[in-house]
Amino acid sequence: MSKSHSPPPIVTSNIQAGQPIHRRRSSSIITHIEPETIEEQSDQAALPNLNATWVHGKGAWVIHIVIILILKIFYDLLPGVTQELSWTFTNITYVTGSYLMFHYVTGIPFEFNAGAYDSLSMWEQIDNGDQYTPAKKFLLGVPVGLFLISTHYSHYDLKTFVLNFLACVAVVIPKLPGSHRMRLTVPDLTPQTPI
């Protein structure tokens, strides 16, 4: 057998790119995403992250208020929907939408850095992961404010209060600095994390 026929050295410095960056602690459903390698950092820095930078725009802030108003008007127009239900629906719709957008979907829709952001949700991409920035404060304030208003106008009916409160908490917890880059994995239920 000649030299090249012996098994190649698979562990070399560069060619290993794309190895699982996501190590799971044994018997734990909570994992943290490992910090980026130098290679990933340079890929991330190749271009401004267009998926996250737009949240700083004026329009991006105003649109939250506009969407909430439109939702409210829409639910009011439905026949048979009381004020209590209308506010609760508005709150839950907004919270679901924002959860999907900021916390559920990972990666970015455009391709310019070979998937360097694939394991990060949009919330984690905003401001490169910095916490307590103006955009993050605003985005956390909106669901809290919406909850206080909607529970007020739904006249503190216990059932709607519980629904609204749970929805609010579900969207506030992932926004906390403590949940940064944290993942819950339920074996056989959640899909395994992408490599």
Add this chain to the structure above:
Amino acid sequence: MDQSVINDWVSYINDATVVTGDFFRSLPGSSIIIRYIKSSYQDDPIRSIWEALLFIFAVHYFLASKKSYLKKNYVPLSEREVDELVNEWEPEPLVQPLQKSEQWDLSSIPVIHGAAGVKVNAVLNTTGTTKPKQVLNCASNDFLSFANDESIKAKAVEVIRQYGVGSCGPPGFYGQQKAHISFESTISKFMGAQDAIVYAQAFNTGTSVIPSFLKRGDIVIADAGINLSVQKGIQMSRVTVRWYQHNDMKDLEKVLEQTNKEFRKRPLTRRFIITEALFENSGDSPDLQKIVELKYKYKYRLMLDETWSLGILGKTGRGLLEEYPLVSRDDIEITFGSMAHALGGGGGYCIGSRSVVKHQRIGSLAVVFSASMPAYLAVCAEAAIEELSDTSSGRMAKLHKNAVRLNEILATANLRSKNKLTIISRPDSPYILVKISEKYVDENYGAMEKKLQEITDECFKEGIMITRSKRLQQYEVIPIEHTLKICASIDHSENDLNFIGSILFKAVNKVLP
């Protein structure tokens, strides 16, 4: 505690509450807040506590100051420290002086005086003389002698007069000329693919095609003997790579099975097998039929590098596919290669389905950002392909005859000199790679290269120009063979081929006693 003290405290707190209450009521908008709090209480203190807690949390969040993860390791420097660092800094020279091994490498490159062809006037510094010497050229990749074809040369001159020597822009930005479009349709028809796209530079074809289709999380199963261009493409695309042993189909199947098992529960991403039709590093070919079978069995796509095989393999020079009648071009999703080898021109191509090609027009870095190939190269390559399509020209038949003959001559001569060399390339290929046999192998990289160069020098002195296979050792991820490259051309006569055999083994016997 004294009763009067308590009374004092109570009245103090009462006063304070009244004063703050009055002050609060005097603020604009306070009535709304008071009304809100009054109506929200609604005899439900627990719920109100929850709301208050949430409100306090929000206020706390708003008041917190920004916390940056990136600047955790940031070291603030004073002005003096900055000045000190600036003064300490010494710029490195823009060009480093050559190291001894690099100087030797440079001097081992023969310099051809005048036009290239089958007989050239050349100087090889490592032989010790600086006078040009006429030698037989056995180191050229121009196997079919297209670079010296008079009619192709005339076409090139005509196109240069019309278009100039550069295209001055990327294909999407005024760089696409009629010659490119015409070449693309010719080569896609010749290779039996739906569409083709042309790249300006041969080496950059693989390094650009691979990253345009693959990214992090995708999987590549690659042959461990693949060439440097593909290695770089794999590295740049950031995919997860698994290597299988060179041309070992059993190992490939094992790796495919393991990989599929390993990634079974992960989200489905793009998966490719990458191999080469005629390996640059070892001169052999894979069992394409078996790879296609495995690819369908394990649900992979196939990428084939036809850099060396176009114009060399197959009866009409259509590459490795021509040897496998059961494999169709559609079984190979992406094929890329170069016109800089047997076609005697320059640049690279990628062929595949219409969508594969269309994606590259705006998704492949070398197409989008590099100036396109000069028009005359496209015209020359097209003329070469037309010549290949015309079976009456007999070029391919001649090449195959010479290739087989030279391989025979080398094999017999080698046997006579006690197998001091091993021919590792295919016995029917004009691209012949020989390495020094196990007995004489030195693990030291430099020593092996020196021995090969000595053989090359001896051959040059006797009138034959062959070459070491030049590799960029420091960039290779896979251990590489030290080989000599001997190329058969259609311009070699029977006498020339015999001459190559006798001279080479005379040199071998001298260097490896």
